[in-house]
Amino acid sequence: MTIEVAGVTKRFKNFTALDHVSLAIATGELVALLGPSGSGKTTLLRIIAGLEWPDAGEVRFDGQDALARSVRERNVGFVFQHYALFRHMNVFENVAFGLRVRKGADKLPEAAIRAKVEELLSLVQIDWLAERYPSQLSGGQRQRVALARALAISPKVLLLDEPFGALDAKVRKELRRWLRHLHEELPVTSVLVTHDQEEALELADRVVVMGHGRIEQVGSPAEVYDAPATAFVHDFIGETVALPGEVRAGALYHDGRPLGLAAAGVPDGPARILARPHHVDLAPPGTAPFSGRVRALRAFGPTRRADVEIADGAGTVVVEAAVPLDLAIEAGALVGLVPRAYKVFPAKA
Amino acid sequence: MSGAVSGAHAAASEGLPTGAARVDAARRAAGRPVHTEPAAVRIALTLVALAFLALFIGLPLVVVFVEALKRGLAAYASALANPDALAAIRLTLLVAAISVAANLLFGLVAAWAIAKFEFPGKSLLITLIDLPFSVSPVVAGLAFVLLFGAQGLFAAPLAAWDVKIIFAVPGIVLATIFVTFPFVARELIPLMQEQGTAEEEAAVSLGASGLSTFFRVTLPNVKWALLYGVLLCNARAMGEFGAVSVVSGHVRGLTNTMPLHIEILYNEYQFAASFAVASLLALLALVTLVAKTILEHRLAEEDT
Numbered sequence: 001m002t003i004e005v006a007g008v009t010k011r012f013k014n015f016t017a018l019d020h021v022s023l024a025i026a027t028g029e030l031v032a033l034l035g036p037s038g039s040g041k042t043t044l045l046r047i048i049a050g051l052e053w054p055d056a057g058e059v060r061f062d063g064q065d066a067l068a069r070s071v072r073e074r075n076v077g078f079v080f081q082h083y084a085l086f087r088h089m090n091v092f093e094n095v096a097f098g099l100r101v102r103k104g105a106d107k108l109p110e111a112a113i114r115a116k117v118e119e120l121l122s123l124v125q126i127d128w129l130a131e132r133y134p135s136q137l138s139g140g141q142r143q144r145v146a147l148a149r150a151l152a153i154s155p156k157v158l159l160l161d162e163p164f165g166a167l168d169a170k171v172r173k174e175l176r177r178w179l180r181h182l183h184e185e186l187p188v189t190s191v192l193v194t195h196d197q198e199e200a201l202e203l204a205d206r207v208v209v210m211g212h213g214r215i216e217q218v219g220s221p222a223e224v225y226d227a228p229a230t231a232f233v234h235d236f237i238g239e240t241v242a243l244p245g246e247v248r249a250g251a252l253y254h255d256g257r258p259l260g261l262a263a264a265g266v267p268d269g270p271a272r273i274l275a276r277p278h279h280v281d282l283a284p285p286g287t288a289p290f291s292g293r294v295r296a297l298r299a300f301g302p303t304r305r306a307d308v309e310i311a312d313g314a315g316t317v318v319v320e321a322a323v324p325l326d327l328a329i330e331a332g333a334l335v336g337l338v339p340r341a342y343k344v345f346p347a348k349a
Numbered sequence: 350m351s352g353a354v355s356g357a358h359a360a361a362s363e364g365l366p367t368g369a370a371r372v373d374a375a376r377r378a379a380g381r382p383v384h385t386e387p388a389a390v391r392i393a394l395t396l397v398a399l400a401f402l403a404l405f406i407g408l409p410l411v412v413v414f415v416e417a418l419k420r421g422l423a424a425y426a427s428a429l430a431n432p433d434a435l436a437a438i439r440l441t442l443l444v445a446a447i448s449v450a451a452n453l454l455f456g457l458v459a460a461w462a463i464a465k466f467e468f469p470g471k472s473l474l475i476t477l478i479d480l481p482f483s484v485s486p487v488v489a490g491l492a493f494v495l496l497f498g499a500q501g502l503f504a505a506p507l508a509a510w511d512v513k514i515i516f517a518v519p520g521i522v523l524a525t526i527f528v529t530f531p532f533v534a535r536e537l538i539p540l541m542q543e544q545g546t547a548e549e550e551a552a553v554s555l556g557a558s559g560l561s562t563f564f565r566v567t568l569p570n571v572k573w574a575l576l577y578g579v580l581l582c583n584a585r586a587m588g589e590f591g592a593v594s595v596v597s598g599h600v601r602g603l604t605n606t607m608p609l610h611i612e613i614l615y616n617e618y619q620f621a622a623s624f625a626v627a628s629l630l631a632l633l634a635l636v637t638l639v640a641k642t643i644l645e646h647r648l649a650e651e652d653t
Contacts, residue, residue: 051550071553078554088569098555101565116530153555 001062001156001189002027003048008057010043017043018054019213030183030190032200035210036236040194042161044210047189049159050074059156077150079160079190083142085134090131091145095120098153111250120148123182140171147179151186158183160192164199176203195235201225209233231345241280241319243273243290243339244312244347252289252344253290255313259289263344275342277305279320282329288336292316297323297331308335378638413631428622429629436602437610437626444606445586452582455526455573457532457559461567463534463596464541467550480532481527483570489527490595493520516598521606524592529582534576537571544570577644584637588630 003025010018025031033041033337046052048059050071054064059066066074086094099113121127124144132308134142143163143182150158163179164172180203183190194200200207201221209216209224209232216236217229228234245261246253247268252261265269285291292310295318304323309316319336323329386394418425428434462468463475481489496502497514507514514520548570550564568575591609597604599613607626614623 012596049554050553071550072558075556077553078551080547080551082547084551086548086551086566086570097552097557097565101555101557101561103554103558149551149555 002060003157003189003191004058004063005044005048006058006060006339008044008047008054008059009050010040010047010054017211018047018298020057021213022057023187023208023215023217025191025216027189028166028187029205030180030192031205031206031208033191033193033208033210034195034197034200034237035216036195038212039196039206039210039212041210043162045159045191045193048157049076049078052077058273075153075155077153077158078162079143079146079150079158079281081161081163081165083134083166085142085145086150087134089133091121091126091132091134091137092132093136093174094145095148097149116152117148120152123151124148133343139167140175143175146148148295156185156188158188158190160190162193162195163191164194164196172199179203199239209236209340211236228274228343231272232345234345236306239277241277241321241339242317243275243310243319243337244317245271245273245341245344246272247344247346254290257310261289261339261342266344267346270347271344272347273339273342275327275339275345277320279341280321281338282306282321282323283338283341284338285334288338290337290339291334292319292337294329294331294333294335297329306335308337310337345348384549399419401409410631410634413624413627414619417628419624420621423556424621425625425628428619428625431604431622433602433620434626437605437607438629440521440605441587441607444518444521444525445583447522448529448586449579449583451526452529452533453575453579454580455530456537459534459567460537460571461537461563464544465546465567475538478531478538481530486524486528486589487595490524490592492528493524493592494598497523515596516600516604518544518604520596521593521604524596525586525589527593528589529585532582532585533575533578536574536581539576540571543568573644577641577648580644581638584633587633 003021003023005021008018008021009016021040021044023044033044035041043052049053050066050068050069053067061074061173086097089097095117096113099108099116106224117125118130121130124147126141126144126148129137129141129145134145137145147163159307160179164175167175176199192200192203201224202219206218207221207224208218211232217224217233219227219229225237228237234240244254245259245263245264247266249268250257250262250264251267252263252271252273261273290310292308295307295309297307298305302325304325306321306323306329307318308321309318319337321335429438435557459474459478463471494501494515497507497520498504499515501507501515512519514523548566549562553559557565588608589606590612593606594609594612597606597609599605599609601610601613605613607630611623611626611630614620614626
């Protein structure tokens with residue numbers, strides 16, 4: 001089922017949660033809505049589900065107006081952030097709920113419900129927990145119950161709100177792969193909300209990066225990581241070294257000095273030079289575009305990091321650069337920084 | 350005062366050990382005794398507490414039963430079989446049944462609205478729910494007299510329809526409902542607020558209607574707290590004296606509830622009969638206490 005969101009705006013009192021958001025999702029896709037808290041990603045998910053209503057804009061499923069239908073009628077599988085399992089029902093009854101509340105012609109006989117629930121429980125690999133209550137389950141098991149319960153109504157759209165948010169790192173990784181596998185087995189279009197970039201990049205076909213109620217970029221995981229469309233995306237995804245500068249006629253300057261770095265297509269004015277730490281090389285201070293004094297050195301897993309203080313106008317900025325393990329360097333030394341690969345964005349006024 | 354509140358405490362301390370709990374754990378780990386006071390002090394304090402309980406709570410309760418049975422079982426039975434006593438018992442049961450049912454409904458609706466929805470005037474409603482607890486029952490009774498009495502605000506229309514409220518059963522029911530209103534709502538609001546709306550949202554997303562969401566999800570989640578509130582509400586409804594005394598008119602065999610009947614008998618120096626009826630109320634208190642303990646146990650279990 002395709003999902004189209006067109007010009008959706010949502011305000012909560014004075015806070016604009018979504019500002020003219022448009023997005024098209026193809027059948028069978030797994031899309032991640034990625035952004036910091038307050039970026040509007042959960043609100044967008046809840047609007048697609050029908051748990052929230054937009055102030056303006058449209059939502060269409062397969063070209064049909066979804067806003068005309070309530071959450072009850074949308075047949076959308078929703079996995080809640082803290083699972084929202086029915087605490088007074090055991091696992092079996094939790095999963096059976098969506099089948100038991102059906103009325104009239106859709107009502108299934110008990111045997112059919114039983115068969116369907118058993119099939120779902122073995123699909124999510126927890127058939128041995130059927131008699132347990134939610135309070136007796138681990139986080140990962142609750143997550144599987146929540147998923148089985150959402151799948152019981154045979155949804156064409158599966159919406160997941162921070163599905164791994166409450167789990168520890170190891171279980172999270174395991175479930176992530178398993179969910180990806182499950183998505184491929186089922187005929188569903190999935191949308192997942194997360195603030196964890198690793199999760200989004202590993203799991204999704206396409207990543208929608210959101211910030212301040214707007215979509216900053218939509219692209220494959222490789223695209224949003226390697227070719228961030230905005231400074232926000234560059235900052236948010238992966239690690240970023242931000243160097244100060246100024247653009248004059250397509251070339252970069254710093255403190256009035258030309259840097260010998262190109263900035264084609266960027267309007268004149270103050271700019272931010274953004275690079276991944278491993279794309280910034282250390283060099284002798286005289287020849288490099290930037291030079292500064294090493295303030296501190298830190299061991300950081302397989303690499304080291306140096307805080308380098310660079311003069312910028314009247315003040316200074318501190319940037320964090322990656323230092324190869326075999327390079328002898330001490331705090332207080334003067335080093336040069338050469339951004340090998342970088343992107344230039346106009347600095348915010 | 351409520352099981353739900355103490356339950357919430359238990360849940361909170363389970364997740365994050367409180368300061369005292371951590372100190373205790375540290376002491377135990379160090380192999381030293383947990384107690385800070387010498388044994389003599391602990392025993393003395395316990396004895397003082399027990400003596401106080403026995404003197405102020407145990408003894409009066411025993412006295413009620415002793416006085417009731419002083420003239421023997423036959424006198425006890427005949428005191429209860431007295432037509433006026435029977436009428437008082439019947440009226441008390443009727444009033445309690447109506448007001449508990451009404452407050453079960455009102456309390457559930459009010460708690461549901463407050464805990465699950467945002468609306469203007471919500472904080473005013475929360476304050477109003479507590480009003481019956483803070484106002485003297487006599488004042489509440491007088492308010493009803495001023496509204497529905499012979500000189501009251503609604504005196505003319507009531508007279509026109511020939512409806513009698515004050516000095517009649519409807520007035521007693523109204524006063525009792527007013528006085529016992531907070532019990533159910535107060536019990537449910539914190540629990541429902543803590544549970545949030547996620548389970549209801551899950552239910553509707555799975556295709557449940559509003560009604561079936563309420564009966565399959567919302568109600569089962571609060572059933573023990575609801576029963577607890579009903580129990581307290583019932584105990585107060587049967588025992589209420591002040592508000593009922595003002596609106597009842599003390600018509601023997603007609604508008605006397607058990608507490609009012611006890612007072613009349615006592616004032617007429619019929620001590621044995623008075624205590625016989627009083628023993629029934631005391632018995633109700635004991636039954637309530639046992640049921641309350643069982644429910645608190647269930648509530649604590651639900652929280653874990």
